[in-house]
Amino acid sequence: MRRVRYESTGGPLFLERVPVPEPGPGELLVRCAAVGVTLPVVRKVTEATEPIPLGGEIAGEVVAVGAGATRFRAGARVTGLCFGHGYADFALLREAMASPVPDGASAVDAVALVRSxxxxxxxxxxxxxxxxxxxxxxxxxxxxxxxxxxxxxxxxxxxxxxxxxxxxxxxxxxxxxxxxxxxxxxxxxxxxxxxxxxxxxxxxxxxxxxxxxxxxxxxxxxxxxxxxxxxxxxxxxxxxxxxxxxRIARERPELYERWRQELWQLFTERVLRPAVHGEFALEDAAEAHAVIESRSNLGKVVLIP
The missing domain is CATH 3.40.50.720 (NAD(P)-binding Rossmann-like Domain)
Structure with a gap:
């Protein structure tokens, strides 16, 4: 599979080919259909003293389930925050951080709406x-x-x-x-x-x-x-x-879930409209980061593996 990585502070970002990871206990392997680009990740690339995995919001289809993960099966559409390598064709997502994408919503809708x-x-x-x-x-x-x-x-x-x-x-x-x-x-x-x-x-x-x-x-x-x-x-x-x-996700999961449901309800009622500034291919991740760095985006910036 393809994955975006960098080797030193400030980049450059580049594509590499690595094996598809295996989900560990409590993890889901997700085929990424959309990946949200966030300012905190962009800042870490430019400021962190050591390279970090490029994570963030992902949405896609579950293709494999690790031991102990029981809420989702292969074929389910999910979105969630990936703490590992998320700028990739496939990513590992902790089941505790995953939530379903309802019918009628796309993967791009999910990464533009849920975490933000x-x-x-x-x-x-x-x-x-x-x-x-x-x-x-x-x-x-x-x-x-x-x-x-x-x-x-x-x-x-x-x-x-x-x-x-x-x-x-x-x-x-x-x-x-x-x-x-x-x-x-x-x-x-x-x-x-x-x-x-x-x-x-x-x-x-x-x-x-x-x-x-x-x-x-x-x-x-x-x-x-x-x-x-x-x-x-x-x-x-x-x-x-x-x-x-x-802190809310960790200490008040019931509130976190209630907010998530409220967002999807508002989306379904068409009174909350997530906007997407642009969709970029994985190989154009550096261009997507440049949009965030320049603060020129109007809405969410999304990678499409």
Whole structure:
């Protein structure tokens, strides 16, 4: 089978041929039909001191089942987060991380919706939204952000503001239901909001906190780090909450599953629309990473083995 790998920090990415792996205890061997490309994986390629397996969201057909795996059989369509080599024709997926892909949904739908949607829905839930409030979503055109914009509206936001790196993304953000679009470098992000969902971190944390109304809540779920001054929170009685989906999956699996079912229900009702920026072949994985690095994507970037 083919697999994408790299040998040193920063790449380059290249295809290699390796044997198809055998599923171990509790694992599923999945023939990958779609693989989601995420910013955390792209960052690890450019920043990690040692090469890592290129993992992430995968979706496809189960072709073999390891010992002790009982929820799925060969032929089942599944999606889930692969912690090993996911940029491949075949990948190993822990059965505990797998969920079924319903009839009527494609593998591309699954990788665009489930993991990114779970992050978006989890971060939104952590913000404790109330109907009629104003919401701000940074990285609003990203795989997670474009779903968060829609979910904020579905959860009753009266006003949704999308923050983006490039004004050229404004029409896309408005097509998702946003009322306003602001640029990261704008002098003002408009009228204050009640809560903000931040996927960028770093220097953007300061304007995100400044955009909050008194008593406003910021939910940070970025891997980009950053620092917030305590005084900026104190003067407006503002708060910051960190959100990590892995903790929910590990400690509250029933909530994780309920969110997953809610996402598929919203998808089935056609009120939540995952957008795909582009579909790339495995051999074009470096090009897919470049789209993420340049932050030019409008929605999810997907590899098609």
């Amino acid at each position: 949607g779970l992050v978006a829905l989890g971060a939104l839930t952590a913000a404790r939204p109330e109907p009629g409030e104003a919401a701000l979503v940074t990285a609003a055109a990203s795989g997670v952000g474009h779903l968060a914009v829609q979910l904020a509206r579905l959860r009753g936001a009266a006003r949704v503001v999308g923050a983006v790196s490039d004004a050229a993304k404004a029409d896309f953000i408005r097509s998702l239901g946003a009322d306003e679009v602001v640029g990261y470098d704008d002098d003002s992000w408009g009228e204050p909001v009640d809560y903000a969902l931040d996927a960028v971190g770093g220097e953007l944390l300061t304007p995100a906190v400044s955009a909050l109304a008194p008593g406003g809540r910021l939910v940070a779920y970025s891997s980009g780090g950053g620092t917030i001054q305590a005084y900026d929170l104190l003067v407006g009685a503002k708060s910051v909450t960190g959100f990590q989906l892995a």
